[in-house]
Amino acid sequence: MEPTLSQFAETRRKDGLKVKRHEEVMSNAFSESNPEAVAENSLMTGYLMNYFKDHFSLRPLALFDVVKDFTYGDSLAGNLRLRTSLAQLFNGYFKPFKPVSADELMAGGGLLPIIGQLGRALVDPGNAILIARPYYHGFDMALGALDNIKVQGAHVPLHEAFTTKELDHLELALREAGTKIQAVFLVNPQNPYGRCYPKEVLEAYCRFCEQHDLHLVSDEIYALSTFCSRDVPTPQPFISILSLDLDSLGVKESRVHMLYGMSKDFDANGFRAGVLHTRNRTLYQSLLATSIFSNVSSPTAELWNSLLSDERGLKAYIEANRAALMEAYEHITEWLRFHDIPYIPSSAGHFLMVNFRPLLSQDSMGHVLGYENDAGMAARETALLSYLSRPPCRVVLAPGSGMHMFEPGWFRLTFSISRGVMDIALGKIERALGWSKLQM
Known part of the structure; x- marks a missing residue:
């Protein structure tokens, strides 16, 4: 046997x-x-192959004949230089209401592993995360495979998607769910529709989560991949959850979290680098305990940092x-x-x-x-x-x-x-x- x-x-x-x-x-x-x-x-x-060829190098460790990027690094929350550059990216392109700092960011080896760790920190096994349908199928695996977290889809008719009526369907799904809901996932720009959410809908999501005492996770991995076309000459611009004045909405900033990664905007699925932004210090400390299982490799961190820290090149x-x-x-x-x-x-x-x-x-x-x-x-x-x-x-x-x-x-x-x-x-x-x- x-x-x-x-x-x-x-x-x-x-x-x-x-x-x-x-x-x-x-x-x-x-x-x-x-x-x-x-x-x-x-x-x-x-484009990126040529850029990285000219800009990538590993850092020596001062005073010693050791390459720093061959060591375990400087933080379990992720390479500090990378997190500093990511904070600059968010401050420059995501228009945050409050400036983002490196100590609010936790980097990991890809966004799905971060989602898995975040899911287990926000949702108890057997309970669920609520998300509008259709949604990216990878969430089912990232949340369910390790910790038996269910994904509760709320069917939203196409003509009501990206409007405040979307929240009516989340409300219905919340009432009819056969299990306890502890968090809401928002994907902006949305996958698979490829469209951005207006500000009033983002605010409605925040108020919905405050009303029902739920965490809100905003996945913004396609934030910089917006474009115009003959079909949509003046599209809805990307608006980050970071840009909202949560205090004026009566929403606790400790319940709102943002996800980003290298794979989509930066054409690097195989590099495996993602980041979580949160101002919930209890959550941050909890995730530090498991961050060792999903660190960003030093070469990947330096590759991404080389572009992020180059203002003109970026x-x-x-x-x-x-x-x-x-x-x-x-x-x-x-x-x-x-x-x-x-x-x-x-x-x-x-x-x-x-x-x-x-x-x-x-x-x-x-x-x-x-x-x-x-x-x-x-x-x-x-x-x-x-x-x-x-x-x-x-x-x-x-x-x-x-x-x-x-x-x-x-x-x-x-x-x-x-x-x-x-x-x-x-x-x-x-x-x-x-x-x-x-x-x-």
């Missing part, structure tokens, strides 16, 4: 199998960058990234319009939501994708995902069901892919579905 594992390990086996199946699908995609599924930005890779990078995102967005939406595929316009992040329901409603597609005419929309969504991910197409679409979309048949399409790779992927979809090719 195989040696037994802990009850914790046995409970998590199903999650492990899901990850394994995901890896198998991803490894079958035609490119390692997997252009259609993962929210990664490869548009600025060359400004140039942000402007170049926004221009590249706008160009990529215009390219993919031209393709979608050519093929009469509806979509929800976005103005932030790396993706937009695409509606394949009209296509999948055509019974003729059943002959192509392999489903019967009486198949439901969820089965048709799965059939399209499976068909495109297999050879010869091997392009992976991210199904909306994974994002807890309000109805099946939607897919999240990442457009922040290099033009050459994107055009290969789009051409493969056209051939697989028998569509005419858009000449670009």
Whole structure:
């Protein structure tokens, strides 16, 4: 017989199998960058490779023949130089009502590990965090895998999203939840819609959490990846939760926390660096006890710091990234319009939501994708995902069901892919579905 594992390990086996199946699908995609599924930005890779090549170095330890960045570092809360540069970033670009200081920041090896640690500090096992649907599927794993924290989704109709009516649906979900809610997650800019929240909605979230004695966690990882387009020439600008006057709203600042990371705005998913901002000193002290399990590596800290501390270089990078995102967005939406595929316009992040329901409603597609005419929309969504991910197409679409979309048949399409790779992927979809090719 195989040696037994802990009850914790046995409970998590199903999650492990899901990850394994995901890896198998991803490894079958035609490119390692997997252009259609993962929210990664490869548009600025060359720019950053050249920048880091010229600006990265490891620090010597004064008076000793030792490289400081080969040691354990100067703080379990994360590299002090990095946290100081991050405070400057937030003070310069997030317009905080009160200046941010380094001692209010805790850095870690990626945002999901920080979310996991923060979740266990705010929510007891078996209880829940409340979030508007649809939402990023990674929260389910980050919060549930280690500490059995549930994610309670509140269905928000599209026409009421990003308005104060969104809070009515959170109120309903709070009343009807089968478990105790201890915190609310807000993703701004939102994933998967790719849009920013207006100030009055952010304030409504804060008052909602104060009223119900809940913590509010604002994930702002796409804060600087905003852009204009033909679809949205004057988009809602990004407004950070840090910019609100919480005292005037009657909200305790100790219940409001902000998350940020290197992976999205800085095109570096693999570098693994994230940060928490909180003015709750009790929470901060609690997280110090577990921070050793998720420190940022010294090379990653110095890489990020080199750009953050370069005021001119940082400004140039942000402007170049926004221009590249706008160009990529215009390219993919031209393709979608050519093929009469509806979509929800976005103005932030790396993706937009695409509606394949009209296509999948055509019974003729059943002959192509392999489903019967009486198949439901969820089965048709799965059939399209499976068909495109297999050879010869091997392009992976991210199904909306994974994002807890309000109805099946939607897919999240990442457009922040290099033009050459994107055009290969789009051409493969056209051939697989028998569509005419858009000449670009």
